Amino acid sequence: MGVTDVSIDRERGExxxxxxxxxxxxxLWELWADPRQLERWWGPPSHPATVTEHDLREGxxxxxxMTGPDGERYHGGWRVLDVEPPRRLEIEDFFADEDGNxxxxxxxxxxxxxxxxxxxxxxxxxLESTYPSPEQLAQVLDMGMxxxxxxxxGQIDGLLAGAPN
Numbered sequence: 001m002g003v004t005d006v007s008i009d010r011e012r013g014e015x016x017x018x019x020x021x022x023x024x025x026x027x028l029w030e031l032w033a034d035p036r037q038l039e040r041w042w043g044p045p046s047h048p049a050t051v052t053e054h055d056l057r058e059g060x061x062x063x064x065x066m067t068g069p070d071g072e073r074y075h076g077g078w079r080v081l082d083v084e085p086p087r088r089l090e091i092e093d094f095f096a097d098e099d100g101n102x103x104x105x106x107x108x109x110x111x112x113x114x115x116x117x118x119x120x121x122x123x124x125x126x127l128e129s130t131y132p133s134p135e136q137l138a139q140v141l142d143m144g145m146x147x148x149x150x151x152x153x154g155q156i157d158g159l160l161a162g163a164p165n
Contacts, residue, residue: 001021013137014137039064056083062077107136
């Protein structure tokens with residue numbers, strides 16, 4: 001099923017991605033809660049993720065890097081603001097340097113992930129990201145964020161079906 005809708009409000013600095021999967025919210029939650037599963041989809045296929053720290057509790061931090069085809073590593077992280085397993089996760093998403101420290105010159109976003117069940121038992125995952133300014137949203141869109149997110153989320157169906165790495 002995968003991505004069903006992407007809406008971008010440039011004036012408000014918001015991007016919302018809605019996905020549908022043949023899985024209940026509890027199973028979708030595992031994709032976030034288990035760092036090894038997160039690695040299998042967080043990052044587009046050309047830039048697989050490696051999770052180096054995973055503390056998915058309020059006040060916790062998740063750190064990772066994505067490795068590009070040329071071997072270059074792109075670091076990032078989340079500050080976990082709120083967690084309500086298996087239905088909601090709120091994070092502040094940031095770019096990081098190689099030591100995992102936030103890069104203040106690059107955009108951050110506040111992202112709320114909600115997981116809900118549809119009447120047929122399938123699940124909906126909604127990611128609502130808000131940037132401090134329209135310019136910061138424009139910057140990440142120029143960096144390919146929308147397409148990268150579509151590709152990353154597009155890997156989840158295979159993971160749910162038990163496809164090997």
